[in-house]
Amino acid sequence: MNPLQQWFTHQKQKKAVIRNLSWLLSIQQRDIETLWQSFDHFYREHRYETTLGEAKTLNRLESFITYVMLAAQRPASIIEIGTFYGKSTRRIIDMKSTLGLSAPIFCYDICDNVTCFLPEEAKLILADITIDPRKHLAAYPAPRFIFLDARPYHLLKNVIATYLEHFPDTIMTIHDCSSSLCKREMTMDRSCMEISSSTGIWERHVLAECFQKVDPLSPELDDIDTPTHRLMIFDTTHGLALLVPKQKLLGLRNQIEQIASNSG
């Protein structure tokens, strides 16, 4: 894509993100747009596009969704599963500071490749929580914010299923849920760890299983309303999924309205 095409794609996706956040939270678009103004200032100031890049990590719009949720939820703890160099963590640490949050950040990975943050900014935990995610996640103060960005099928399945059953106070986002990264027919074994965009990735398959949808590529998966949860997959470069317990929606809406009226 040339720079002009990139600009048009960004504008189109930004409009859709704002419209869908406003739909999800039953809030006026102009309130979300007010948060965009402060976010945009924050994002430009940190120059992430040049320092960290926008590929294979939270990009600008995915960071905006994260920023809105952190601002509205004001979690007591933040947990990232899948950290790698810490590029997404860096953005979350800076958001935390800009939003005046005191929540500690806990990062799970199975190896230490961190170069983008210091131990005093976020705690890296070298552990695989596939077998018992409930025990690990319950150890952190509620309300929690979880960012899930790791590929193994059984990890995704256990974390998402456990979250839906046991963490009604927690908000979760999941990276790489775009249809463009998903293959309907997966030929690899579910326990295989060599997962890439060429093999196809499991995120939409796992969400389809958890929300009883047959086809992982169905657009129905992009906006789901159950008696307990809302799932929305935003049309961003990597596809960021947002899972919110319905009992939290009103509180999130009130908080955003408050922020918008204070800045207006």
Ligand SMILES: C[S@@+](CC[C@H](N)C(=O)[O-])C[C@H]1O[C@@H](n2cnc3c(N)ncnc32)[C@H](O)[C@@H]1O
């Ligand atoms: C896509 S990268 C994360 C990128 C990072 N969140 C960012 O935006 O910069 C996926 C990471 O998940 C880690 N991973 C793989 N299996 C894991 C597991 N069972 N538990 C935690 N992390 C795991 C990998 O080591 C890798 O560092």
